[in-house]
Amino acid sequence: MSRRDTMAAAAREAMIHVLDLVPEDRVLVVSDRETAACGEAFVNGARGYGCEVNTYELPEHNRPLHKMPAGMPSLLDDVTVVINAIAGDCREIPFRLQWIHAIEVCGYIRMGHSPGIDEDMMINGPMNVDYGKMLQTARDLIDGFGEAEAVHITTPAGTDLRLALTGRPFVHDLKATVEVGANLPCGEIYCAPVETGANGILVVDGCFACQGPVPSPVTITLSGGRAVDVTGDDDHTVGIINRLMDTDAGARTLAELGIGLNPGARLTERMLEAEKAHRTAHLAFGSNEGFPGGMNHSTTHIDYLILKPSMEVILAGGGSRVVMEDGLPV
Numbered sequence: 001m002s003r004r005d006t007m008a009a010a011a012r013e014a015m016i017h018v019l020d021l022v023p024e025d026r027v028l029v030v031s032d033r034e035t036a037a038c039g040e041a042f043v044n045g046a047r048g049y050g051c052e053v054n055t056y057e058l059p060e061h062n063r064p065l066h067k068m069p070a071g072m073p074s075l076l077d078d079v080t081v082v083i084n085a086i087a088g089d090c091r092e093i094p095f096r097l098q099w100i101h102a103i104e105v106c107g108y109i110r111m112g113h114s115p116g117i118d119e120d121m122m123i124n125g126p127m128n129v130d131y132g133k134m135l136q137t138a139r140d141l142i143d144g145f146g147e148a149e150a151v152h153i154t155t156p157a158g159t160d161l162r163l164a165l166t167g168r169p170f171v172h173d174l175k176a177t178v179e180v181g182a183n184l185p186c187g188e189i190y191c192a193p194v195e196t197g198a199n200g201i202l203v204v205d206g207c208f209a210c211q212g213p214v215p216s217p218v219t220i221t222l223s224g225g226r227a228v229d230v231t232g233d234d235d236h237t238v239g240i241i242n243r244l245m246d247t248d249a250g251a252r253t254l255a256e257l258g259i260g261l262n263p264g265a266r267l268t269e270r271m272l273e274a275e276k277a278h279r280t281a282h283l284a285f286g287s288n289e290g291f292p293g294g295m296n297h298s299t300t301h302i303d304y305l306i307l308k309p310s311m312e313v314i315l316a317g318g319g320s321r322v323v324m325e326d327g328l329p330v
Contacts, residue, residue, distance in 0.1 A: 003123065004041070004044070007038070007041035007122040008044035010123070010127040011041040011046075011122065012045030012048060012049055013127075013128075014185070015045060015046060015049075015081070015083070015112065015184075017131040018112065018174060018175060018176055018184060018186050019081055019112055019176050019182070020110065020175070021049060021051065021081060022051075023049055023050030024050075025046070025081045026053075026054075026078060026081070027043075027051045027052065027053045027079070027080070028055070028056065028075055028079045028081070029042045029043050029046070029056070029082075029083045030055075030056045030057075030058065030075075030082065030083065030084050030086060031057055031058070031085045032058040032060070033060055034086075034087040035085045035086055035114075036057075038085040038117045038119060038122060039055065039057075039083075039085040041085075041122055042083045042085055042112075043055060054079070056072070056075055058086060064091035064092045064095075066091075066092070066094050067094065067095055067098060068099055072102075073102045076102065076103060076109065079109060080108065080109060080110065081110050081111075082103050082109055082110075082111045082112070083114065083184070084096075084099070084111070084113045084114055085114045085117050086114065086117075087115065087116065088115040088116020088210055088270060089210060090300075090302070093286075093299065093302075096115060097287060097301070100113065100290065104178075104180065104181065104290065106178075107179075110176040110178060110181065111176060112176065112181065112182060112183075113181050113182070114183065114184045114272060115272060116210070116271065116273075117184070118270065121185055121272075121273055124264075125265060125266055126185035126187065126262050126265040126266070126273050127184070129185075129187070129264045131174065134262060135172070135175075137261050137329065138172035138188075138261055140329065141170075141189055141329050142170045142172065142189055144321065144329070144330075145165070145169075145170045147315050147316050147317065148165045148166075148313045148314065149164070149316040150164050150165055150166075150197070150313075151163050151313050151314065152311070152312045152314065153257075153306075153310070153311050154309070154310050155203060155205070155306050155308055155309050155310070156307075156326075157205040157217050157307065158217070158219070159201065159202050159309070160200050160201055161198065161201060161202050161222065161283075162198070163197060163254070163257060164194035164196075164197025164198070165191065165194065165197075166194060168191050168192050168193055168194060168294075170189045170191040171189065171190065171292060172261075173186045173187070173189075174186050174187070183272060185262060185264075185272070185273060185276055186276065187260060187261045187276035188258045188259060188275060188276050189258070189261065190256055190257065190258035190291070191256070191257055191291065191292070191293075192288040192291035192292065192294035192295075192296075193225075193256075193257055194225070195225045195253050195254070195255075195294075197224075197225055198224075198225045199222055199223055199224070199225075200222060201219055201220070201221050201222070202220040202221075202222060202304065203217050203218070203219050203306065204218045204220065204304045205305075205306060206274065206305025206307050207267065207269065207271060207274050208271075208303065208305065209244060209302045209303065210271065211240060212269035213267070213269070214232075214234070214237055216232060216233045216234050216237075218230065218231070218234070218238060218241060219231045220241070220304070226252045226254070227285060244302050245285060245302075247300045248298055248299055249298075250286060250287065250297050251286050251299075251300050251302075253285060253286070253296045253298070254284075255286050255287060255294065255296055255298075255301060256282070256284035256291065256301075257281065257283055258281060258282045258283075258284070260275055260276045260279070260280040260281065260282070261276070261278065262276035265277040267280070267305075271303050271305070275305060278327070279308055279326070279327030279328065280305055280306065280307055280308075280327065281306050281309040281311075281327075282303045282306070283303070284301055284302060284303045284304070285298075285301075285302055285304075286298035286299075286300040286301040286302055287299070287300065287301045307327065309324060309326075310322070310324055310326060
């Protein structure tokens, strides 16, 4: 099979399993110059399945985009599936959040969101997995968080963090709905912790944002749900994180706890794949208004990856249960 055909097959299988693609769907594929080959793979995968497909290429002259180009919402008329195979520049998060909101408020579109996708992801690793097995793993782990009042997270690198979870259910990203889309590649469960209920230290020893792996661990101190201090041996990295967290008033608030479940995902420089990697978790700061129960507003959403997390769920009725040890579900 040629490289082009392999990518189209991977795109088709992901759309079938995650977006419940059917031949009657009307698909819009959004891409740009950097991701043209990936966008073409989704086009070919959907057309080969019998779908009607339209395309839109993001303009290059105003990159990075901070808001939707004029007329972009009108592309959603009479569309049932949207694929965003686009570059992963963190400076474009405000645009991406606007576009996602425009899609989700329609109430009839299933979305596959792929900021930072590249050809390697479509040929190797995270797009060629057993979706059924991964879905069962996700459901089992979500069950482990049932009746959770809080979770205590520790890692070998030094993370020691407690998050309040009352009323904040976990969901998975293995099936998109018209209310909430899914990443492609997919493979995580996630929730929006109570915005004022995160306390302790987060030691980032994986990667973050669009920056790739940290050169040395970075410690983020949280109090009352907000990052109050950032320290580390690499001043440049600490400076980048502080600038990201000073984007706006909501950018220092903890927004997400996610757990990677994709056995094919690798610790690459692209967070789209790295955050799905097995034996990792990620915590994000910024916007979580699209998450179940999430109430924090921000123009940004930045993920920070930790390795080999252990998690103990504190139960609302008293007692506790361990759901992960060294990154492995118990």
